[in-house]
Amino acid sequence: MMGGFSWTYFFFMVQSIGWTLVLSALAFVLGGAGGFLVMLARISPRAWLRRPAMLFIECVQGIPLLILLFIVYFGLSVYGLVLPALVAAGLAMMIYTSAYLGDIWRGCVEAMPRPQWEASECLSLTRWQTLRLVIIPQATRLSLPPTIGFLVQLIKMTSLASVIGFVELTRAGQIINNSIFQPFLVFLLVGTFYFLLCYPLSRWSASMERKLNVSHR
Amino acid sequence: MNFSLDFSPLAPYWPVFLHGAWLTLKMTTLAVIVGVTIGIFVAFAKNSPNRWLARSCSAYIEVVRNTPFLVQIFLLYFGLASLGIRMPTFAAAVLAMIINIAAYAAEIIRAGIDSVPRGQIEAAQCLGLSVWRIRWHVMLQPAIERVYPALTSQFLLMMQASAMASQISAEELTAIANTVQSDTFRSLETYIVVAALYLVLAILVKLVAYAIGETIFKRRRTLRRAAAQGRRSPVSRLPATDPAGMAPLAHVPYVHPASRPVAVNTAASLRIEGSAS
Numbered sequence: 363m364m365g366g367f368s369w370t371y372f373f374f375m376v377q378s379i380g381w382t383l384v385l386s387a388l389a390f391v392l393g394g395a396g397g398f399l400v401m402l403a404r405i406s407p408r409a410w411l412r413r414p415a416m417l418f419i420e421c422v423q424g425i426p427l428l429i430l431l432f433i434v435y436f437g438l439s440v441y442g443l444v445l446p447a448l449v450a451a452g453l454a455m456m457i458y459t460s461a462y463l464g465d466i467w468r469g470c471v472e473a474m475p476r477p478q479w480e481a482s483e484c485l486s487l488t489r490w491q492t493l494r495l496v497i498i499p500q501a502t503r504l505s506l507p508p509t510i511g512f513l514v515q516l517i518k519m520t521s522l523a524s525v526i527g528f529v530e531l532t533r534a535g536q537i538i539n540n541s542i543f544q545p546f547l548v549f550l551l552v553g554t555f556y557f558l559l560c561y562p563l564s565r566w567s568a569s570m571e572r573k574l575n576v577s578h579r
Numbered sequence: 580m581n582f583s584l585d586f587s588p589l590a591p592y593w594p595v596f597l598h599g600a601w602l603t604l605k606m607t608t609l610a611v612i613v614g615v616t617i618g619i620f621v622a623f624a625k626n627s628p629n630r631w632l633a634r635s636c637s638a639y640i641e642v643v644r645n646t647p648f649l650v651q652i653f654l655l656y657f658g659l660a661s662l663g664i665r666m667p668t669f670a671a672a673v674l675a676m677i678i679n680i681a682a683y684a685a686e687i688i689r690a691g692i693d694s695v696p697r698g699q700i701e702a703a704q705c706l707g708l709s710v711w712r713i714r715w716h717v718m719l720q721p722a723i724e725r726v727y728p729a730l731t732s733q734f735l736l737m738m739q740a741s742a743m744a745s746q747i748s749a750e751e752l753t754a755i756a757n758t759v760q761s762d763t764f765r766s767l768e769t770y771i772v773v774a775a776l777y778l779v780l781a782i783l784v785k786l787v788a789y790a791i792g793e794t795i796f797k798r799r800r801t802l803r804r805a806a807a808q809g810r811r812s813p814v815s816r817l818p819a820t821d822p823a824g825m826a827p828l829a830h831v832p833y834v835h836p837a838s839r840p841v842a843v844n845t846a847a848s849l850r851i852e853g854s855a856s
Contacts, residue, residue: 424781425774426739428753433774436766514645521647525746532649545657553646553654560645 366542372551378534379555381448385520385530388452390513393459400464402493405471415464422461428522430454435526447528455519462512470505471497507574510567514560521556531555588763589772599755600776606669606751607738607784610676614737615730617677618684623714625689636685643682648740651675656747672744672751680737687729691722724796731788735781742777752776 403415422430434454438445474497482492524533535552539545625636643651655678656671666674695718703717723730745754752773760769793799 421778424735424778426742426753426777428742428745429756429770429774429777432756432770433767436760436770440767518645518647521649522743524649532647532653535650535653539657543661545653545661546659549650549654549658553642553650556646556650557642561641564641564645 366544367538367547371538371542374538375531375534375551375555378529378531379559381528382517382520382530382559385448385451385455385523385528386513386517388448389455389459389516389520392452392456393516394463396456396460397463397467400460401467401471404464404468419461419465422458423465427454427458427519428525430458431522431526447523447526450526451520451523451528455516455523458519459512459516462515463509466508466512467501467505470501470508473504474501504574507567507571510563510570514563514567517560517563518556584768584771585765586768586772588765589759589768592759592763595755595759596752596772596776599750599752600780602749603738603741603751604780604783606673606676606741606744606749607734609673610680610737610741611734614677614680615684615688617681618688619719621681621685622689622692625685626692640682640686643679644686648675648679649743649746651679652743652747668744668747668749671747672741672749675744676737676741679740680733683733683737684730687726687733688719688722690729691726692718694725695722720797724798727788727792727796731785731792734788735784738780738784739777 400415400418403411404419406412406415431451431454434457435447435450438450438453471493478496478500479492482496487495520530521532523530524536527533529537531552535548539548542548621636621639624632625640627633627636652672652675655675656666656668659666659671699717700713703713708716741751742753744751745757748754756769756773760766763769793803
């Protein structure tokens, strides 16, 4: 039975890690840009910007990514847009990421002490200048550990793209399993690959968090 | 291409949807209760002086936290079945959820336990409390209260992760959606309805978690009782026995007469205006 698993399958799996990384990077970069806009809207003094951003965050955080994926995938196809699975998955994960990163970054920006804003105002900086020159550089340092932590979540979440047929690591595992039927071995290997991707990032995030805490005390 | 949303074909399916939502809620509740209980033990074991126990606990936590839930479910359901251990989909899904949430809860609770000041534990030791009493009264209860918001959001994430159980066709909300959409061919509408149901469930879980949080923590109960007593103090000059008088006081803080006349004045001026015209 063990002879069923050969190096061909192994290399197929290693290749599919590339697609997992591509999807994660796509979702992270696009979602990061979206998340930045959501964050700006969420901390805006104007209620007509702040309220929709709040509603958006609440809605996306209340819906499972799987359902979001289905809505985007089927939603686009009924309007006649037949997109490759990568685009549909990337779009759904971008929406998901922008809501979570927007919320994380809002927390970091709001954690900046009030006097920073007041001092900038005394220097007659505009709101945008204050954000760009004073608040965001400091908030970036604070936001790095949770952002990396979210990146780990994101890499794990790309496994859901297998459901709409995008061939990434989990889907590759399913395909191999369908042909040799050794689920224990195959999914153990898939899990190991995910662990190897995520564990260094988790450690990095945790060590940064520790350093930040030490410097703050 | 013209397409308009049409929800009417879904109307006959609402009991099915509700059943799926109920099953999702049941799975989540079961997983949360068992998972948190295990998580508490794992959190203590991770700090234990026994190095092997501590090592294996942190290995368990790291492995679960760094692999996708979907792969965990597959490994548990298909993997164990190939080794000869077969279980129904519902049991497999709940078991995967328990294993998953126990690791996350252990990590969150451990952070709470670490935040208990060392002096408090030493004080409890000086008072001669047994190890388990210290763990329960001094370490665990304040720790859980402190990390309760983080735990609650983890429960919500778990409820969303339960959607992945549809991939081993456990009959919860998402799996039901898959069935209904293949019956009615209204895929987009089905998933919008299901998304709305998940939102409602999320709000429900948040409310329940809030209500539980307000009742189970002794410190919060004591604080609330003290606050209520403060409001009932003789300064308020209202008979404490009068239930009608007490009802609004439960929400409105007592206002000293000196800062009240604004309301009186407007009433008086209205009366004057009324009499003038």
